[in-house]
Every structure is written in structure tokens, then in C-alpha cells.
Amino acid sequence: MRCDDCGSPANIRYVEMVDGELRDLHLCDDCANTRGMALSLSPFAGPLVDMLMGLLDEMRVGEERTEDGRVCPECGLTRGEFRRTGKLGCASCYEAFGSELKPLLRRVHGSTVHTGTIPSKAPRDIETGRRARALQLELERAVRAEEYERAAELRDEIRRLETEVEVGDTEDRTPVESDAGGANVDV
Amino acid sequence: MWTFETMVGEPSSWLDASGPRSDVVLSTRVRVARNLSGHPFPAMAGVDDLAAVEEKVLTSASKSNYLTNALVVRMDEAGPPVRQILVERHLASPTFGVRAEGRSVVIGENEVVSAMVNEEDHLRLQSLRSGLQPLDAWRLVSRIDVEVERNLQYAFSKNWGYLTSCPTNVGTGVRVSVLVHLVGLARLGEVAQVLSGISKLGLSVRGFYGERSAALGGFFQVSNQTTLGQSEEDIAYTVERVSSRIVELELKAREELVARAGRKIEDEIWRAHGILTSARVMSSEEVMSLCSSLRLGVARGIIGGIDLGTLNRLLVVTQPGHLKYFHGENPSSDERDRMRADLIRRELGNRERTQ
Secondary structure (H helix, E strand, C coil): CECCCCCCECCEEEEEEECCEEEEEEECHHHHHHCCHHHHHHHHHHHHHHHHHHHHHHHHHHHHHHHCCCECCCCCCEHHHHHHHCCCCCCCHHHHCHHHHHHHHHHHHCCCCCCCCCCCCCCHHHHHHHHHHHHHHHHHHHHHCCCHHHHHHHHHHHHHHHHHHHHHHHHHCCCCCCCCCCCCCCC | CCCHHHHHHCCCHHHCCCCCCCCCEEEEEEEEEECECCCCCHHHCCHHHHHHHHHHHHHHHHCCCCCCCCEEEECCCCCHHHHHHHHHCCCCCCCCCCCCCCCEEEECHHHCEEEEECCCCCEEEEEEEECCCHHHHHHHHHHHHHHHHCCCCECEECCCEECCCCHHHCECCEEEEEEEECHHHHHHCCHHHHHHHHHHCCEEEEECCCCCHHHHHCEEEEEECCCCCCCHHHHHHHHHHHHHHHHHHHHHHHHHHHHHHHHHHHHHHHHHHHHHHHCCCCCHHHHHHHHHHHHHHHHCCCCCCCCHHHHHHHHHHCCHHHHHHHHCCCCCHHHHHHHHHHHHHHHCCCHHHCC
8 A cells, every 4th residue: 555645655544534524544654744643643543543444344344235245455446346347446456356356267268377477576486486386297207207316306406496485485575565454553 | 750740640660561471461469468566557546646657657668778769648638639540550549548647658669669558557568560470579568568667566466467457468468469351261251260260269359440341351350368377478379370370271262262253353453443543532441441452452463563561551541530630620521531532542653643
């Protein structure tokens, strides 16, 4: 989630009720300071925000009930809208509607796994994971062909790659964006 | 200097019939769909997000070696005539720019590479090449994609690849389309059979230049239907291989057509030539159908002195947007039909008879 004011990563979610209108803001530290929110809010943050969050979540539950489905927490697209238009609203929709997307993708594409190019900035483990799977297939072939020396080499190489993925995993797990919402309010 | 005026004044380079199999294939287009992480897709994005994405994409694109001197057309500054020209030159989709804010088109020199910003996805990057060149076109798009990506963070999932607004594009986000002229198969009544064979191979086919164009001139677009589970090279290769096979079938059909009804076909081609070089009023549907016949005649060597590139170009520059642009005002449909006939006579070199 990005700061509504400046677009840098937001770590404050600010919910307020103005004239009966519920406003849901995502802000970064700096912009929250500029608006004078961080300070003024802190003493009341707990109960007030919880109450407003509760209202917000109730509204979402209401939508869910009428649409008989989920809502993307990032962009607010409902399952009903997705079904009507066939279009998703943002990258997070792929998570939010994952369970029904999977069979849909299988029907449309005959596959649910991407095997094409990878952006140069994608985490390294995607590439290594692919390479490990390819080596695993070769290992099975080597064992069937009773090429044990080759098999041992392959096994070592796969182990090496797997350690790399684990290390890479923790390194790469720094989130690209802050969490999409939920009930976490850091004030 | 590469400006909108110079662009419209020159024919699109991908229409020049210099590419492989130009006797049957007019052009190849490869596009990739990309989105930036951290912004909703255009349909769900507010004005601020659209502006931020536009800014990021335009800045990043300008740093690509292929787009340094590119022309940028901002849709909120472009009127309907400019939009129509972009559509006719295959640089924008028909609905692009209806919602204009935050939308733009980036056009590289000679229109070989171009991009739409904030269409259905944040970035649609494409390459248009003459003739049948899926693999070349893909490799070109891929090189530019890498350059453009340097300053962007694409929305990408480990399992599902590049995330797109429509799940039918997810994965590679790649669409490879080939524009073919199947006049021979159409005349023999075999086109439906061939096309249903193509769809069984996982490719899709539709009439080009509007739905009636198939019936009018035998122009079809062949493209991949699926984008997930295969590499881009494999997708491009499949389209290339299937299209090559279609070309073979079409050439055989033309051969058979001439063998079966040579004199009749020859007569039809010369009549088309006669009308195109003499008529004073011409509808766009008539152009489509006559150019199709003449194209067959030129490709078979029945008529000399006209090149296929000229005929490809006529299909674009005789469309309403181009005619309006050169006329200056908004010509009526009757005026356009007259302008169209004049333009064709000029292009086909019968200057002395234009009086």
C-alpha cells in the first residue's frame, strides 16, 4: 500500500468519520506528521481506530454477503465485479481471488504455472528453483540409467541450490509493498 | 525530427512488404502486457495513480535506446482525429483514450516499436514488423522490455508470471499476431476448414479490418490464445510455424485457382486494377475488396509495376481518420469517397489521368 499523499510506502492507516462519510487513508510517517495526525491521534488511537475499523470491516462483510464472495483488500474489487467484467483490479486480486482463478486459468491456458521470462528484478530464488527442478528430472534419469557418479554430482548441485534458495528467501522477503491492510494499524 | 506530422506523412515501415512471405503475410505484431507493482490496474485506478504510472513509464521508456527520440502523444491533448489515426496505424486500440486522463502513446521512429500507457494494463509494449517475423519481433520487444524495466518494478508472481488486468493475458503477457491475406483459400471456399484447423492448434483467428473484411478481401488475423505455461519463444515459434503452414496452403490455393479458372481470375484482377485507377468515388469496403484482388494479381506476377507495399499502405491511408487529417476539415462521407478515389489514383501512379 502506498501513501495517499506522496506515493512512498505507507505504514500508517488512518480511518476517520467526517459528516457520516468513512475515510480510509494510508500514509507514510512524514505525511502523517505533516497532517499533524501521528501526534494528535496517539492518545486515542486504540479504541477509536478499532471502532472505525470495525465499521469498515462490517461494511465489507455487507458487500461480501450481497455479492456472495470476497473483496480484494488492496483495491476493493468485489468478486461480483470480477465475475461481471472478467477483469482484475490490481496485483493483489490474484491473491484475493486465487482459489477461483486457478481453475479458470487451467481452463483458459491449460496451465497454472508461468515458465516464460522473469523480470530482472524478481527474487533470485525463482530462477534457482526452476534450475533445481530441471536438475531433479535429470537426476531421476541418471538413476534410471545407473549413472551413479553423475547422479551424485547432480544431487550435490541440487542441495547447493536448495541452500541458496533458503538463504535467498530470507534475503528477498523484504516486502516490496507494505501489507495490504487487514486490521493492522500502526499509529 | 520525428513528429506526429512526419509520421502521418510517411508510410508505416511495417507496411513496406520487405519482410519474409510478404506475398501472403502483411505484418507481424508482438505485444507484451506489463503492470507496475504498487498501483491498481488502470480500470480501478484514480487520477493520481494513473498520473503516477504514466510519469514512471514515460520516464523509464525514454531511457531505452530504442525509444530515446520517441514521439509521445498524450491522449488528453489529442483530439478524436489524432486518436483515429493511431488506431488506423495499429498504434492504439479503438477504445484507447476514450478515458483520456493519464493515457498516452509512445511511438519509436518508423513505428517499429510503440507503447500504450494505461490502456487495460499500465504498459502495452509492441513491435510491428513487415511480413512473417514472430521470433524477431518477440526478441525486439524483449530487449526493449528489459531496458524499460530497469527503472520500474513490474507486478510479477512466481507462479503466475506477469500479472495483468485480464486473466487471459497473465503469465507471459505476450500476444503474437500475424495479419494474413487468404484470398486464394477464400475463393476456393476452403478458408473455414483451414481456420477451424488453426483453432484446434490453440491459436485464434478473426477477420481483420472489421468483421466484414474476411468476406470482403480474405484478411485474417492469426494469434496465440494462451499466455501461461509456455515460454514466449515457444509461443512465437508456434505462431510462426502454423503461419508458415497457412502460407503454403494459401500459395497452393492460388495455384489451383489460376489452374482452374485462370482467365476468369485474370479478368477479375484487371477489372479491379481498372476501377482502382479510374474511379472517382470509392467506399472503403470497395477498396478492401479491389485491393485484395489486385494484391493477388501483383503477388502472382499477373500485373507488374505495382508493389505490394503500395497496396498494403492503401489499406491504411484510405481509412477515414487519415483522409480527415489531410483534408483539414471534417469531410462528409461523400467527400471522403471522392478523396479516397483521388488518393488511390495518385498512389497507383495514374497521375496523367487524374483530370
